[in-house]
Amino acid sequence: MTTSTSTPAQQDSLVPEREEPVINVGVLGARGRMGTEVVKAVNAAADLELVAMVDDGDWLFNVADAGAQVVVDFTRPDVVMDNIRFCIDQNIHCVVGTTGFDEAKLATIAEWLEPKPDLGVVIAPNFGIGAVLLMRFAQEAARFFPSVEIVELHHPNKVDAPSGTAVRTARLIAAARRAAGLPAAPDATKEADSLPGARGADIEGVPVHAVRLTGLVAHQEVLMGAEGETLTLRHDSYDRASFMPGVLLAVREIGRRPGLTVGIESLLGL
Numbered sequence: 001m002t003t004s005t006s007t008p009a010q011q012d013s014l015v016p017e018r019e020e021p022v023i024n025v026g027v028l029g030a031r032g033r034m035g036t037e038v039v040k041a042v043n044a045a046a047d048l049e050l051v052a053m054v055d056d057g058d059w060l061f062n063v064a065d066a067g068a069q070v071v072v073d074f075t076r077p078d079v080v081m082d083n084i085r086f087c088i089d090q091n092i093h094c095v096v097g098t099t100g101f102d103e104a105k106l107a108t109i110a111e112w113l114e115p116k117p118d119l120g121v122v123i124a125p126n127f128g129i130g131a132v133l134l135m136r137f138a139q140e141a142a143r144f145f146p147s148v149e150i151v152e153l154h155h156p157n158k159v160d161a162p163s164g165t166a167v168r169t170a171r172l173i174a175a176a177r178r179a180a181g182l183p184a185a186p187d188a189t190k191e192a193d194s195l196p197g198a199r200g201a202d203i204e205g206v207p208v209h210a211v212r213l214t215g216l217v218a219h220q221e222v223l224m225g226a227e228g229e230t231l232t233l234r235h236d237s238y239d240r241a242s243f244m245p246g247v248l249l250a251v252r253e254i255g256r257r258p259g260l261t262v263g264i265e266s267l268l269g270l
C-alpha cells in the first residue's frame with residue numbers, strides 16, 4: 001500500500017475560505033487503499049468530523065446511527081449500488097469514487113433521488129484534478145485528430161478493467177468526435193491478422209488498452225494522431241493523496257448540489 005507523504009494543507013488545497021458548520025462524514029470501504037486515505041484526509045480537516053468507518057461485513061446502519069450527513073464510498077463495483085440506495089433511503093448525501101457505472105445505473109440513481117429533492121449524489125470516476133483536466137483537454141483536442149487510442153496503467157490489484165476513468169474519457173472523446181462529424185477512429189479495434197484482444201477494448205470506437213503493473217498507482221495516456229504528427233496527453237497519480245482535494249471538495253459542496261452530479265468538473269467551475 002502506498003502511504004501519503006503530503007501535508008494536510010496540500011491534501012486540502014481546495015478548502016473554501018468561508019466559515020461553514022462541521023460536516024459529519026462516514027466512510028465506506030474505510031480500510032481499503034482509497035478509504036484509508038479518505039479517513040486520513042477527513043481527520044486532518046477542521047471542518048469535517050469522521051463519525052463512522054464501515055467495511056465489508058460491518059453493519060451499514062453504523063453510518064446512519066452515527067449521524068453521518070455525507071458518506072464517501074470507495075468500495076467495489078458490485079456493492080456500490082446497494083450502498084447508494086441505503087444512503088438515499090437514510091437521507092445521507094453520497095460522494096462516490098467507486099467505478100463501474102453505466103447509463104442504466106446512473107438513470108436508476110436519478111430515479112431514486114426524485115422523491116428526495118434536497119439530497120445529492122456525486123459520482124466521479126476520478127477525483128484527481130489532473131485527471132479531470134486531462135479528460136477536458138482530450139475532449140478539446142478530439143476533433144482535430146482522426147486517430148485516437150487510450151492506454152490506462154494501474155496497480156495489479158485493481159479489480160476492474162478498463163478503468164472507470166478510461167471508459168469516461170473514451171465516451172467524452174467519442175461524443176466530441178460525433179459532434180464534429182468525425183467517424184470512429186480508423187480501424188479502431190479491427191482484429192484482422194491480430195491475436196484477439198491485441199487491439200484493446202472498443203469503447204464507442206475508441207480503442208482502450210489496460211496495463212496492470214507492480215509499482216504503478218493510477219496513470220492514463222491519450223494518444224492522438226494526424227498526418228505527420230501525434231499529441232500525447234498523460235496524467236500520473238503517484239500517490240492516492242492526489243485524489244483527496246477533489247474528494248473533500250465534493251464532501252463540502254454536496255449539500256449545495258441536490259440531484260445526481262457525474263464528475264467533479266462542475267464543482268471545479270469547468
Ligand SMILES: NC(=O)C1=CN([C@@H]2O[C@H](COP(=O)(O)OP(=O)(O)OC[C@H]3O[C@@H](n4cnc5c(N)ncnc54)[C@H](OP(=O)(O)O)[C@@H]3O)[C@@H](O)[C@H]2O)C=CC1
Pocket residue numbers: 028029030031032033034035054055056057074075076077079096097098099100124125126127128160164243
Ligand atoms: N474516483 C476515484 O478518484 C478513484 C476511484 N477508485 C475506485 O475506488 C474503488 C476502490 O478502490 P481501492 O480503494 O483501490 O479498493 P480496495 O479493495 O483497496 O478497497 C475496497 C474496500 O471496500 C471494502 N468493501 C467491500 N465491500 C464492501 C461493502 N459492501 N461495504 C463496505 N465496504 C466494503 C473492502 O473491504 P474488504 O477488503 O474487507 O473486502 C475494502 O476495504 C474501485 O472501484 C476503484 O476503481 C480508486 C481510486 C481513485
Ligand SMILES: O=C(O)C1=N[C@H](C(=O)O)C[C@H](O)C1
Pocket residue numbers: 099125126154155158159162163164165166217218219
Ligand atoms: O482503482 C484505482 O486505483 C483507480 N480507479 C479509478 C478508475 O478506475 O478510473 C480512478 C483511478 O484511475 C484509480
